[in-house]
Each structure stands twice: as structure tokens, then as C-alpha cells.
Amino acid sequence: MAVFDGHNGSEASEMASELLLEYFVLHTYFLLDVTYSFLARKLIRRLPDNGDSGSDFQKTILEESFPFELLKEALLRAIHDIDTAFSMDAPRYNVSSGTTATIALLADTQILVANIGDSKAFLCSEIFQSPSEAKATVFRVARQRRADGVSSSLKEYHHLKSMASHGWTYLIAKELTNDHHPDRDDEKSRVESAGGNITKWAGVARVNGQLAVSRAIGDINFKSFGVISVPEVTDWLPLTVNDSYVIIASDGVFEKLKPQDVCDTLSEPLSRFTTSPEFNSSCLISLADCIVNTAFERGSMDNMAAITIPVRDHMITLEDRSCDYLAVGDQRQIYENSSDSPFLNSSQFVLLLF
Template sequence: MDLFDDLPEPTQAGAVSAGVTVLPSSAKENDKEEEKSVKRKREDEECPAVLEEEEEENQKVCREGLPVLRGYVAARRGERDEMQDAHVLLPNMSTCVSARPSQVSRVSYFAVFDGHGGSRASRFAAEHLHHTLAKKFPRGETDNLDKLVKKCLVDTFRQTDEDFLKKASSQKPAWKDGSTVTCMLVLDDVVYVANLGDSRAVLCRMEAEGGAAGERRPTTLALSNEHNPTIYEERMRIQRAGGTVRDGRVLGVLEVSRSIGDGQYKRCGVISTPDLRRCQLTCNDRFIILACDGLFKVFSADDAVKFVLDILQEGGADQRLTDQEEQFEAACQQLATEAVRRGCADNVTVILVSVDF
């Protein structure tokens, strides 16, 4: 089975766009002021802000037809004692990548990490994965960019896992944390999603209904593949490695079959090799949702897309929401809040990425 599955090819071309630089950090609490402070700190520490003249130069060389990507995030602790999720938003990751393929003019990165057994694995992955990715990133003239990006992502996940396990095993007592990962790398208008575990990424695409040019209906496209021990291929790998699956869990304990960390389960077939999906964005695409399983315990993918679309439609008629950015921000926050209201006791982290051609 090829890990690198293509999604449907685009049917229409887009228009001119420019990048937006936003960088929230991993959320520790629901307090908004604290979260803003953490965001500013991560922004200072992670990647340097692009100076105005550099941004102008980037726009000059940026290929026409690229979408504007804007990221919004909402994090809720739920009923848990600790916030174990983390997230990173880099709509302009170009400043982190020292060199990139000659045919790529812009790089974006969004990721959500759902920790279990503690928050150390998710925070470690949030802090290090994109830096490792930048170091391994393809550069110069490339004949097969897809193949190189695939290798880069697989190597990055393996390296991040090895680095965390080395640090975890050196602690007294050893850390036993683990984390799922769903990250989205966007090269110009091509999306690559790499995921481990049960966090998900879904794309909302508006498609013509019944051939009528003016009427479109939303279609939800899965950009990730869930990994849990009840899936046949996952269970077989675990059993071949000498592990067992009881009550839908590895050794009756771990709910996911792939993750960063979880050193005590690596000998039982739990791996850090991600599934990869590729999708070219089109002018029919509205947004992408990346979220931990806390959201999808109470929302189906279709329901989450419809919920966001309904708020965007209502926001367009609400004079208090003066622009599209405010509408998307409201949709992201309300989606996370609604997940808690529906009874999800787990941490909930939602990243909403708007796509605007």
C-alpha cells in the first residue's frame, strides 16, 4: 500500500494571492490573555518576523494563482486537569526554511498535537517537528518534488520520535508520554498532510450541484487516515510485533497504534511512520479543519464542516463581524465551544485554515 495517496485533482484555476504571517503557540489554559502572551513568546522564539521589504520581495517572486491561507485556533481544556494538546500555525514558513526547491515560492505549515500520558510529547513535537522539517527540506532543482517531500516528512517524523524517546528515557523516572500528530505542509497551492493517530484533517470543497453553474454544495474530503488498533492492518502489525489488542487498545491501554513517544509500546508495533495525503487546492475550496479527536468524538467530519459554513453564512449577515477574518475566527471559537457543550470531556483543539483565491 502506497502511503502517498492523491486526492482529486483540481478542476479550475485560482487568482492572485499573498501570504499572511501568524504564529500562535501551544495552548496551556483557556485564559485568553495568557494564551496571547504565549503566542507572542513563541512568535519571538520560533521564526523571525518577516521585515516589510522582505515581504515585498517575497510577493514579487511569488507565483500568481496562489491562495491566501489564514490560520485560526481555538483550544479548550474540557474537563481534564491539564491541557495536553499543542499546536503551531505558520502560514509563512519560508523564513524558517533556509533553502527550498526552485519551483516553490511559498511554504506554509499548520499542526495539531494531542498528547496522552502528559503534555511533554505534544509540546516537544510542537517545538521541534517543523524545525527538523526545515532542515530536511528539499532544495535546489528537483525532478520529483512529491517523492522528496514524502521522504522529508517520513524522515522528520522518525527523527522527532527518536529525539523525544532519547530525552524521555534519560529522565528519572522515564517519561511515558505520547502524542498524535496531524500536520499540514502547503507548498504554493499543493497540500501535503502527514498524520499519526486519531487527530484528523478535513477539507471543505464547494462543488457544482446538478450541473447548475450558480449552485454549489459542500463536499467534505478526508485529508488524513485514522490509526487505531481495531483497524485490521494496524492490529496485524501489532500482533506480528508480539503485542496484543484488548478492548480496542494496545495491551488494553493505548488507544492509538501510531504516535510520537509511547516508548513502552514501540516494541509492541506502535510506530511513528505517518500516512501521507496530497491534494491540490482549487478556487472551490473554502477551508481546512485540523483537530484532535476531542472534536470528532462529538462531531462527524460532515457535521463540523456544516457547522462552520453555517456560522460563516450567519456572520456574513451580522454587521458586528465586519470582515471575513472575524467570521472565521468566530467559527473556529464556536466550533470548539460547541464540542465541549455537546459533552466532550477531553481537550479540544481546532485549527481552521481559510483558503481564499
């Protein structure tokens, strides 16, 4: 699954969303062919001499060498080719847009995330909080809501404190990405070494006073100033029995929320307390809707995209998981899991890689 958040036009995000799956599959098949031939030569002597069929041989290979690194390499090649394709087309059509890309691959019970720009991916994972820890969480959330100017029922607050007095299961955020902002030390060093400069405009650090990210697909006018399309990629990380959700969302969600605020919204004890009453019903239907509505409530003025996928039950296959996505355009209209979604009319695209 992937979120692309475009800027200065939708061309780059649209191309990335259209090509990622195609390029990823093509590179996967190509690398599988090369890898299969290599493994066949390497493992042929390990086959038992009992007339096993070719299918048994394939099973042996897959059991012993599931190609996690192959999938990672296929993804990196796909991203590179998308940026190359856009960079070739952009001058021809006189476009200069760019896009972030945050992509998560799930294989067996492991996850890999590749990130370019300032969209985020993170896990919401269960922990047990003692009564004192749970009460501290209640106080923190209540203070945050007051700071945001959101009123809460005193009855709800006391009910939540009563629940916390027994301890509870709570969701904590485990971030999987680091934003590529121009004032991050390593990003700043690369940009300045390439002849670019970092200045602030409207309180935001920007490359040459314009671009608010230091890595992006596209943005051909900034390539010579150290803006690159190379993603930061996690290792394959094993999902644990405590991991409940994978969240990917564009930076508009985090204009007013932190990843932990999102997990608070999804935590069963806190969900009704962290969202307005008019949004409670939407949280029961769509977690992505809940996240975006909460960001709106807190005052985010950017357009937003969010994906949630449950991962807690590892016995569920990827095909059976209920993935939830939502994108909101500049008109502040909400389209949920619908063919009428504004993906093609805004600069944000959601791609589900299943």
C-alpha cells in the first residue's frame, strides 16, 4: 500500500500511482527468474534421490529462501524507474511537479517501508498500562484537547479515569519513517553540498526558499540542488502479536496530530474521548475516516490521505485483510472507499498493493 502526496501539480503523484504496481510486478518477475535460475544451480544437489517432481523442488526453494530481499530490490528499482520516466516526460509537457511516496510491503508476518518526503508510516501496537500509567495518559489527552480548544464532557472524563484506575490495553505509536525536511542535518548537508541553500518561508525550511521536502519523485528543477528520489528503507521488520494497525498518511494529517494522537484515536478506551460526538459513528465505520476527521477537528487546513490496515491477527491472509483508505481534496469533501473519490482531481493518491 502507498500514499503519494503531490505538490506544484498532480502530474508526478498521478504517474507514480499509475506505474508503481506495474513496475514493481515487472521487476519482481524479472528478479524471480534470475534468482530461480541461481537457486536451482545452487540447490540441485540437495534434492533427495527419490524422483521428486519439479513442484517439490520449487517448494524446497521457497521454504528455504523466501525472497524478502528480492521484493525490496524490486521496489527500489520500481521507484527509480518511475522517477526516471517522469524526469523524461516533464520537460516535454512543461511540468515541474513532484510527489512524496510512502510505501509499505507486507509479506508473511513482516513489513518493509520505503519513504520519500514527509508522509508518514507507523504501527499502532498494544501495550498494557498500569493504573498509574493509564491515568497519566488520560491527563495527557485531556490537556491536549484543552490546548486544541476542544471541549469534553466532565462525565466522560470521570468515566475514563475510572476505567484507567484498573489499568488497560493501550495503543502506542511505533514510527517507521523519518521525514525528509531540508533542515534535517544529513539532508541539509547533501543539499548544500550540491549548491542548494536552505531558507525558511512561512516558518518552514525550504530548498532554495521553495521546496519543503528534500527528497521527492519528480521536482526536476531541484535535482541539481541535491533533491533526490532515493527512499529511506527499513529492514524487513517482524510484526508481533501486539501490532494492531499499520497507518500511512500524508503530512496534512500531521499538521495538528502526532502519530501517538492517531493511535489514541484508535485506542478503544480513548476513542470516544479523543473525537467529537459527531465523528464517533464514523470511527466505528472507517478508521481512515476517523483519522482524517480528527485532523480536521483539530484545525488541519491541508488536503489529506490516510490508509489503515489491521495486522493484529496474523492468521488472516493479506487478501482477507480489510484495508481502509480515505482521501480528502481541497474542497473538504470526504469520499470513502468510493469510485467517486477525488484522487484524480487532487494531488494525492492512494495505492493498495494487494
